[in-house]
Amino acid sequence: MGFFYADEHIAFSLVHGGDWDDIFEEAPYSEFNWASPEELRLMASLVLCELRDDAYVSLYPVVRYSPRIDALDLDLTCPLTVHRVRELILNTIHEGQSPFGPHHRLLGLHGKKYDVVPAERYGFDRLLKFWNALSDASLVFFRGIYTLIKADMLRQHYEFNEEAILSLYIALDASFSLVKLHLEHKGTREPTAHDAAVWLHHHFDAPFGLEAPKATEKYFETFYEERVMTMHPASRYGDLPYAPIMHDDIPHLRRSLREIFAYLLLEEHGADFHADVQEHLARYPNTTGS
Incomplete structure (x- = not known):
């Protein structure tokens, strides 16, 4: 309460x-x-x-x-x-x-x-639904939301936008762990990063007609190299004096992860997601929604 x-x-x-x-x-x-x-x-x-x-x-x-x-x-x-x-x-x-x-x-x-x-x-x-569901949420789930909030705090200061993205990387890792656990509960044995990518596409991208991930594609793969180079100044990608990231990474990750956490908690999309899908299908009627 x-x-x-x-x-x-x-x-x-x-x-x-x-x-x-x-x-x-x-x-x-x-x-x-x-x-x-x-x-x-x-x-x-x-x-x-x-x-x-x-x-x-x-x-x-x-x-x-x-x-x-x-x-x-x-x-x-x-x-x-x-x-x-x-x-x-x-x-x-x-x-x-x-x-x-x-x-x-x-x-x-x-x-x-x-x-x-x-x-x-x-x-x-949906506030009460979230509140009630969070009574059984895992510690990893709470860490993920905690780091989203910390990212919001950091991004208020332009000088700390890099640190905001680092915080979002922690939230991203939390979401990956939660998706794998979700897949295990649904029957997938030892789910991989590719399995997580397929899950993400099925629930969030396929309804908008986006292409399925390639056979080797991993969960949020486009951020993988940037994460390594950002958190490891010396890595297999070379030595870097600064982080190879962009300010646009903040809203992209922040919005995506918030929606993933919400879906994992309730196992359903909000009315806003369904409204966006219907609007997309009305604009592009040949798109296959699911």
């Missing part, structure tokens, strides 16, 4: 639950596990509600600032709760002190204006 609120003056979320240590007994030590399980579950639910080629759910959470409200019974479905929490945070910022402990990160938000997007530009009709 949780909620997210945003207006041009403030954006925040409130969830029940504790840290990863509470549910993951063998969790490794980390100083970068800044989002709790339920915080990440809520953020993931929102991100997965994006529509194809429409506005991102572009979050920029305050890292390692997760105050806890001391309340035994808090109704998160009540609008009054939302209002009271909003006022508490705003008063904390204006007063320059925090009842929650260290507050310097909150103070840095004073006077900021948030860019808000009308809710109808997102598929929030």
